[in-house]
Amino acid sequence: MTKPIDVVSLYPKDMNIYGDSGNVLVVRRRLELHGYEPRVHAYNQGDDWPEHADVILGGGGQDTGQKKIIDDLFRRAGLLRSLADDGVPMLMICGLYQLFGEYFETIDGSRLDGIGVIGAYTVGQNVRMIGNLVEHSDEFGDVIGYENHSGQTFLREGVKPFGRVDREGCGNNGEDHTEGARVRNVIGTYMHGSLLPKNPAVADFLIRTAVERRYGSFEELGSDADRAELARLDAVAANARRVAAS
């Protein structure tokens, strides 16, 4: 009997730059290799919300993309907040990370309210923070990616960052060495890359948490060939991390 896992891809039409949809492909592929049946639902403005959501993935976008989706995001804000409170694993990159915070004040002075899942606020500035990003996370080790944002994000007191930037990149604001945020099982981060192909431990955290919530426990259900393929993918990613972090 197959065990489905419902993956929601949030606003892929307007919030998907620097290959962020690659994160969805990785979760889908690794779910298959772990022996589960991925069901991917693309959710764009005006769509019906899928019946089931085990894991939710959102990407980055220009300020204009953020303005396009904001009304719909507020239509779903209560639902997303309660799913986050219930421990649903989520990964929100850059533009959606900002909108999962309290607000984003853009460089032209307009203010977009966020849905407040993450205790953080973002203020636009003239200088863009662009380049490779290497950070350390206690939970995931070295995490590598690429950032490109003008918004400076500041975490409220007590909010845990996703990682610390000590070697390369700006992170949340270029000032306090924090990068991203972690609230329950929600990860917000500026890491494009896309993130998950190079950092499979993060993908497996999302997958394991989704499976445990739905089925009570996580079991490896894939074949020997599937495990070998996972090991191969992990080795490719470890090599990319070694090169980037050296």
Ligand code: GLN
């Ligand atoms: N528009 C936002 C900023 O520049 C987000 C950009 C992005 O998602 N890459 O800060």
